[in-house]
Amino acid sequence: MTQKKPKIGITTCLVFLSQSVFADLQPYNMTTGVTDISAKVFDLHMLIFWICVVIGVVVFGVMIISMIKHRKSVGHKAAQFHESTTAEIAWTLVPLAILIGMAIPATNVLIEMEDTSAADLTVKVTAYQWMWHYEYLDEKVDFFSRLATPREQIYNVQGKGENYLLEVDNELVLPVGKKVRFLITSNDVLHAWWVPDLAVKKDAIPGFINESWAKIDKPGVYRGQCAELCGRDHGFMPIVVRAVDENEYQQWLQSHSQPQQTALQ
Numbered sequence: 001m002t003q004k005k006p007k008i009g010i011t012t013c014l015v016f017l018s019q020s021v022f023a024d025l026q027p028y029n030m031t032t033g034v035t036d037i038s039a040k041v042f043d044l045h046m047l048i049f050w051i052c053v054v055i056g057v058v059v060f061g062v063m064i065i066s067m068i069k070h071r072k073s074v075g076h077k078a079a080q081f082h083e084s085t086t087a088e089i090a091w092t093l094v095p096l097a098i099l100i101g102m103a104i105p106a107t108n109v110l111i112e113m114e115d116t117s118a119a120d121l122t123v124k125v126t127a128y129q130w131m132w133h134y135e136y137l138d139e140k141v142d143f144f145s146r147l148a149t150p151r152e153q154i155y156n157v158q159g160k161g162e163n164y165l166l167e168v169d170n171e172l173v174l175p176v177g178k179k180v181r182f183l184i185t186s187n188d189v190l191h192a193w194w195v196p197d198l199a200v201k202k203d204a205i206p207g208f209i210n211e212s213w214a215k216i217d218k219p220g221v222y223r224g225q226c227a228e229l230c231g232r233d234h235g236f237m238p239i240v241v242r243a244v245d246e247n248e249y250q251q252w253l254q255s256h257s258q259p260q261q262t263a264l265q
Contacts, residue, residue: 031196034222034243035214038199040109048102055098113199116211119181123172127184127191127204127226130233134172137183141256145170147236165235166223171242175249176216184210189231195224195239203228216243 032042070076124135128144135142148167152158161167174180184193186204194201198214216222226237244252 033197033199034217034220035198036217037109037113037214038197040112041199044105044109047105051098051102113212116181116213118179119213120178121175122181122183123174124183125185125193125204127186127188127193127230127237129188129231130226130237132172132193132237132239133187134170136253139253139257141253143170143256145172145240147238149236163223166225166238166240168238168240171221171240173242173244173249173252174214174216175246176219176243177246179213179215182212182214184212190228191230191237192227193224193239194227195222195241197222197224198241201227216241219243219245 030042030045032039121139122137124137126133126135131144131146133142133144145168147165148169149161149165150158153160153164182193182200182202184202184204185208186206188206190206191204192201193204193212195214198216200212200214202210202212204210220243222241222243224239224241226234226239228234230237
């Protein structure tokens, strides 16, 4: 038990550094996001980063020290040995242990990311060239979401706005604190629905339905884009998610479901 404490302490320190120091290095680092999963992905990213840093420092440190201390100009002669069993075991077991150490936390996060069970609501996302269609399966609400950036800005006739090429005419509105299950597919070619703050990036494939989910912790507007090279206007498929509290979400649902009910009457 006493041998495990230093390892646990090192891991805790690395996670602490991930959260407290490097979360402020935006936009140079990945975002911490606004969901529990995105925070875990960020911590995993920083943990792997620090492991790679330690490996790099150790490997290049040994190389540099060896080149300086055992250089030919000071009279050092190269060792002559072949088939060292100890060396072969060491350079097999050490990388294996490192890979296992990376795989365990990565697998835990991936399993959690794929768990779409017990969702509070389901939204079907269908990709088109070049727009998104959102359908709230439990609420009979659906709409298209298209790029809203004026063409004058795209053709440099007007000045570009703060969210150039990231504005849409209809935002995807979701409640905070609720588990939202996404069913993602495509109507034509390959696309990918990607919102970094939610840690959701799923391919939209014609004929297939992929699943993902998010539980947003705080209200706000979160932007993303199509992450698959899908054609001429691939860069004109922004995604805007607006997370609101439950009351505002219910009001939004009523305002968008009324026209549909009227049409049915």
